[in-house]
Amino acid sequence: MIDAVGLHKVYRLKKRRVTALKGVDLHVEPGEIFGVVGQSGAGKSTLLRSVNLLERPDAGTVHVAGEELTALRGARLRAARRGIGMIHQHFALLSSRTVAGNVGFPLEVSGVDRARRRARVGELLELVGLSDKARAYPSQLSGGQKQRVGIARALASGPQVLLSDEATSALDPVTTDSILALLRRLRDELGLTILLITHEMDVIKRICDSAAIMEAGEFRESGRVLDLIGTPGSLLARSLFPLPAHRGADTVYVTYPRSYDEPLMSELTRRFDVDVNILGGGVEEVAGQSVGRLSVDLRGERRRQALTYLAEQGLLVEEAGK
């Protein structure tokens, strides 16, 4: 649905050049929620703005729903942008308009008549659960309600793609949960494709099917979240499951890329007569599956066989001591 190839972008400031994108390739499948995570200044905001051409990349092409946006300008680019919704960190609502006026804005701009606008605004507010707030002004709403208005507005012209610019970063944890749940529901109900950027690993964990870790204008790794977690040396796994810094010569990181019902650790001690000492770990719900990661000290004569056995069970085993 979104295909960006070879994106480069350099900002020329007074005395220095800042490279925001160094040849980024981004591929988002239809109906997928794709998260780009990284520190501020990593270039993720530039990447997101390149998709709807708010920033024109210096090199590279962007296709959305089969149309090459980088080839468009003026009226045709504006028309294409109407097929891409966007939500913002600070909601970007017009303070001078009511909730209904904000949601109707994109329709008004594209020339939809008043009666059709009113009907559509009613539908959209129902969709995000704010029917009773139609006549309120943004300043009378909570942060979560404002973002719901932002989402309703982004969906007004019926886009296939939604871009989310740190949409939950200004919200408290409970509200963040409800907004993320809403995004997931909208993806399921409307078949939206969502590209989001965030600095919160939690967002990736909760709703993303695929993810990329961005650093200094480049993707350090990208792919389906569950695949990434099952990849040796994965940055994503390390970020999602921070393990204790302590590691000895015998320390092993064990990643469970799917749910296990078998009591693996006790089986290990019985079969191979090894000592297992759990240093830390956690089990998390990721992309709808429970995934775990442990840091353990494994000692004993048959340590090597034990590790092989774990690997054979489909676990990812990394020797941290090496």
Added chain:
Amino acid sequence: MTVIPVDGLVMATEDTGAWNAVVDFVRAWPEMWPTLWLGTMDTVYMVWWATVFSLLFGLPLGVLLVTTDKGGLTPAPTVRAVLSAIVNIGRSLPFIVLMVAVLTLTRFLVGTTLGPTAAIVPLSIGAIPFFARLVETSLREVDREVIEAAHAMGTRRFTIVGKVMLPEALPGLIAGLVMTVVTLISYSAMAGAIGGGGLGDLAIREGYQRFNDHYLWATVILLIVIVQIAQSLGDLLVRRLSRR
């Protein structure tokens, strides 16, 4: 006026003197009123039309100062530098100098340099750059994210100005307009000094040159009243429109 020659009432006598001055002033009011009314109407007339012209020219000028800036809707550094320089020239001249400096233009446009209609020319020229800067400041306060969101929704730049920037900045724009009106009232009094008419003219001609304190006080009171009315109406409007 009765003065009782008793010790300890000297203060009372002085109080009575001040009181009598006030009484004299109030008694003189009906006689002054027709002249004062005409002066007030002249002032209102000058300020009204100068406000209309400030709005007509200052608003687009202020919008251009913002949109032509780098990072604006239509960046044009050269255009902006020129506009900004013109505005600065207008802002840097003391009004009394500006009035004299534009006399030729006034004569060309109005046919005379005397009277309230002639005064509208320098008043407008003085107020346009003043209002333009206030417009610029208000428009800069508009959240950049909101403008970006409008771009993302495929909004034309002209529409962004009309449906996003101006409505979002409206309370600030009204406050700026009120400030311009108040400044114009003070400018109009200066215009009176070179024959522009209005309350300033009365204060100078009747009050200062003819030593008629009653006229001086009356014009001061009327000017204060006019400014208060303008400011209160403006504040009311700003409060009504403010949704933040």
